[in-house]
Amino acid sequence: MSRIGKAPIALPAGVSVKVDGHKVTVKGPKGELSQTINPDLDVKVEDNLVVVTRPTDDREHRAQHGLYRALIHNMVVGVSEGYRKEMELVGVGYRAAATGQVLELSLGFSHAIYIKLPPEVKVEAKSERNKNPLIILESGDKQLLGQVCAKIRSLRKPEPYKGKGIKFVGEVIRRKSGKSAGAK
Numbered sequence: 001m002s003r004i005g006k007a008p009i010a011l012p013a014g015v016s017v018k019v020d021g022h023k024v025t026v027k028g029p030k031g032e033l034s035q036t037i038n039p040d041l042d043v044k045v046e047d048n049l050v051v052v053t054r055p056t057d058d059r060e061h062r063a064q065h066g067l068y069r070a071l072i073h074n075m076v077v078g079v080s081e082g083y084r085k086e087m088e089l090v091g092v093g094y095r096a097a098a099t100g101q102v103l104e105l106s107l108g109f110s111h112a113i114y115i116k117l118p119p120e121v122k123v124e125a126k127s128e129r130n131k132n133p134l135i136i137l138e139s140g141d142k143q144l145l146g147q148v149c150a151k152i153r154s155l156r157k158p159e160p161y162k163g164k165g166i167k168f169v170g171e172v173i174r175r176k177s178g179k180s181a182g183a184k
Contacts, residue, residue, distance in 0.1 A: 005065035028079025078140035
């Protein structure tokens with residue numbers, strides 16, 4: 001049996017889960033999320049625990065058992081605590097500014113880049129003297145937050161020679177030595 005799938009999900013205070021056929025809806029202080037699940041799997045809410053069970057030990061049922069349990073757990077954490085990602089702009093002249101739901105980025109191109117973010121994602125841009133600019137993104141939806149971060153990162157991926165680009169805070173970029181190292 002899936003070790004992830006068989007673990008019950010504990011509901012924190014203020015979070016409620018409603019199962020409506022194949023749709024699971026999670027409500028909490030930070031919003032409401034819903035997910036359609038496979039009709040073969042069974043989701044039950046009993047005394048502040050959510051339990052996902054599967055009908056057989058088929059390969060497909062085993063795979064989806066852990067998947068949907070993880071998705072429901074991510075929704076519970078999202079509506080109770082929320083998710084937060086911090087991105088760092090490394091490079092001379094790279095800047096970020098947030099106005100409402102629009103993120104303006106200067107990444108060394110001839111023009112500024114404007115990204116309109118979904119209303120579920122909160123954005124904040126910080127610039128301190130002698131430090132790299134930071135973009136802080138917060139949301140209750142882990143999937144949406146990851147998608148937005150991937151889109152922002154794709155505009156200027158960190159390159160391996162100088163490390164310039166958009167990276168996550170704490171991410172280690174594998175560096176290459178360049179052509180001067182092999183000249184001897």
